[in-house]
Amino acid sequence: MNFVTLIPNICEGLPFKKKDCVLLNFWGDNEDLEILDSISECLSKKGVIPFKHHCSNSFFKNVVLNLIENNQEFPEKYFEYLSSFRYVIDIFMYTPSLPNGISKEDIPKYKKYLSQLFTALTEDKKYYIQLTVPTEINARNAGLNFDIYNSLICNALDVDFNELKKACKKQIEELKDKNSVNIITGKKYSLKFDFNDRKWYVDDGCGDFPAGEVSIAPIENSSNGDLLVPIINLREKIYKDVLMTFENGKLIKCSSEELDEFFNSLPENYKILCEFAIGLNPKVKQLTGFTLVDEKALGTYHIGIGMNYLSGGTNNCPFHMDFVFYCDEIVFN
Numbered sequence: 001m002n003f004v005t006l007i008p009n010i011c012e013g014l015p016f017k018k019k020d021c022v023l024l025n026f027w028g029d030n031e032d033l034e035i036l037d038s039i040s041e042c043l044s045k046k047g048v049i050p051f052k053h054h055c056s057n058s059f060f061k062n063v064v065l066n067l068i069e070n071n072q073e074f075p076e077k078y079f080e081y082l083s084s085f086r087y088v089i090d091i092f093m094y095t096p097s098l099p100n101g102i103s104k105e106d107i108p109k110y111k112k113y114l115s116q117l118f119t120a121l122t123e124d125k126k127y128y129i130q131l132t133v134p135t136e137i138n139a140r141n142a143g144l145n146f147d148i149y150n151s152l153i154c155n156a157l158d159v160d161f162n163e164l165k166k167a168c169k170k171q172i173e174e175l176k177d178k179n180s181v182n183i184i185t186g187k188k189y190s191l192k193f194d195f196n197d198r199k200w201y202v203d204d205g206c207g208d209f210p211a212g213e214v215s216i217a218p219i220e221n222s223s224n225g226d227l228l229v230p231i232i233n234l235r236e237k238i239y240k241d242v243l244m245t246f247e248n249g250k251l252i253k254c255s256s257e258e259l260d261e262f263f264n265s266l267p268e269n270y271k272i273l274c275e276f277a278i279g280l281n282p283k284v285k286q287l288t289g290f291t292l293v294d295e296k297a298l299g300t301y302h303i304g305i306g307m308n309y310l311s312g313g314t315n316n317c318p319f320h321m322d323f324v325f326y327c328d329e330i331v332f333n
Contacts, residue, residue, distance in 0.1 A: 001154040003134050004038060011042035013161035013205030015127055016087060018047030023085035025053045025121055028093030028133075035133060036091065053082065055117075061099045068109045074116070082120035089129045090121060094137045122310065131209045132292065142290055143236035152284075152293045156210030159283045164212055167280045168204040171214050175200060175332060181276065183301070184329040186228035191246060191303075193223035193273060198312050203296075212281025212296035217313030221249035223273040227303065229323045233289035234262065244323065246273055251305055270319040275304030275311065279324075287324060294324040301325055 016022055022043060026036045033054075040050040067074070102110060122128050132138060132153070139149035180194040195216045203213045223246040232239045243255035251271040254260040263271060277295065284297035295302045306319040 001151065001158065003150070003154060003157070004035070006154060006157045007035075007038045008042050009161070010131070010157055010205075010209065011039065011046065013159075013164070013209075013211060014043070014048075014089075014129070015206040016043065016046070016048045019049065020087055021049045021051060021085060022087040022089060023051050023053060023082065023121075024089050024091060025055060025082075026091045026093075027055050027096060028091065029056045029058065032093045035093070039089070039091070051085070055096070057099070061101070064110070064113060065099055065102060065106065068106050068113070073109075074113060079116050079120040082117070083124070086124075086126045088121050088125055088127070089131055092130070092132045092138065093135050095141055127206050128310075129206060129209065142292070143233065144288075144290060148288075149290070152288065152290055153210060155283050155285075156212070156281055156293050156296060157283075159210075159212065159281055161205055161211070164281065165204045168202045168212075168214055171278060171280060172200050172202060175214070178332040180222075180333045182331045182333070183225075183227065183327055184331075185226075185325055185327060186243075187328050189226040189228050189243065191223065191225035191227040193218040193246075193249075193276070195219060195276070201311055208292070210281060210284070210293055210296050212284070212298070213277045213279050213302075215275055215277035215311065217308040217311050218273055218276055219249075220272050220274070220308075220313060220315055223249050227323070227325065229325050231287055231289045231294075232256075232259065232323060233291065234259065238289050249273055266319070267317070269315055269317045270306050272305060272308075272315050273303055274306055274308035274313055274315050274320070275302075275322070277302050277304075277322075291322050291324060295322050297324070299326065301327055301330070 043050045134150040134153040136146050139146040179196050183191045195218045198217055200214050200216045203211050205211045227244045229242045232242050239256050245253040249272055279297045279300040281296040282298045284293055287294045302322045302324040304320055304322045307317050309316040
C-alpha cells in the first residue's frame with residue numbers, strides 16, 4: 001500500500017470545511033514536495049484554502065543558520081503570521097533535528113527559533129494535526145524495517161473515517177458523565193485515577209495521524225496503583241510485561257531495572273500520569289511496540305506520562321511518553 005494513494009482518504013478524514021484557511025507546515029525537502037502538493041490539491045477540492053510553510057533541511061542550513069550567525073532573529077511578525085492560523089497540519093517527512101555543521105555557540109539560538117516556531121504552530125488552535133509520513137528515515141527513527149513501518153501506518157490510514165467518527169462519538173457519549181476509572185490488568189493489578197469534569201478529546205482525524213482514539217487528562221495527583229504493560233519500546237529495545245507503579249499521580253517504580261533507571265533519571269514533572277485514552281481504529285490488528293500506531297488499536301487503552309497542558313491538563317513540560325495495554329476489566333464511575 002502506498003501513502004500517496006491514501007491522501008484522498010486522509011483528507012476526507014480531516015475536520016475542515018469550505019473556506020477554512022489551513023496552514024500546511026511541511027518538514028520535508030524539495031524532492032518531497034509532491035506530498036505537500038497532493039495534500040493541498042485534495043483540500044482545495046473540498047473548498048479548503050491551503051497555505052504552505054516549507055521547513056526543508058536546506059532552508060534551515062542555508063537560511064536559518066545564516067541569520068543566526070549574523071545575530072539576526074526572525075521578526076515577531078513572522079511568528080505572528082504563523083500564529084494567525086486556527087487550523088494547522090504539521091507534516092513530517094522526518095523529525096526536526098539540529099542542522100549539520102551548527103556550532104556549539106549557535107545551538108541555543110537555533111533551539112530558541114524552534115521553540116518559537118513550535119509555539120506559533122500549536123498554541124491557541126482549533127485544530128493542530130500531526131501527520132507522519134512513512135519514510136525510510138521515520139522508519140529508522142522508530143527502529144523498524146521500512147516495509148513493516150509502511151504497512152503499519154498505511155493500514156491504519158486506510159480506515160473508514162465516517163465509521164471511525166461514529167465510533168468515537170458513541171464512546172464519548174457513554175463516558176460523558178464518568179468521573180474516575182479503575183483499570184485491572186494481569187488479573188490482579190489495579191490502577192485508579194480521577195478525571196472529574198475534564199473534557200474528553202476525540203482524535204478521529206483532528207489530532208495525530210493515524211487516527212482513532214478518545215482521550216482525557218486525569219487529575220495530575222490522583223493516580224495510584226499498578227499497571228501491567230505488555231510491551232514498551234525504549235531506544236529501540238523492547239521490554240515485555242512491565243509492571244508500572246504510580247503513587248499520588250507519579251510513576252515511582254518499574255519492574256524492569258533498565259526502565260526504572262531511565263524513568264528515575266527524569267525530572268519529577270516528566271513522571272506525572274497525564275493521559276488516559278481508548279483506541280478505536282479497527283485497521284490496527286496487533287501490538288508491535290510502535291506506539292504511534294499501537295495506541296490507536298481497537299480494544300486497547302493507553303496512559304501517558306509527561307505533558308498534557310495542550311489537552312486539558314495542567315502539566316507543561318517538553319516530554320510525553322505513552323504505554324499501550326489491554327485490560328482484564330475496566331470500571332468507570
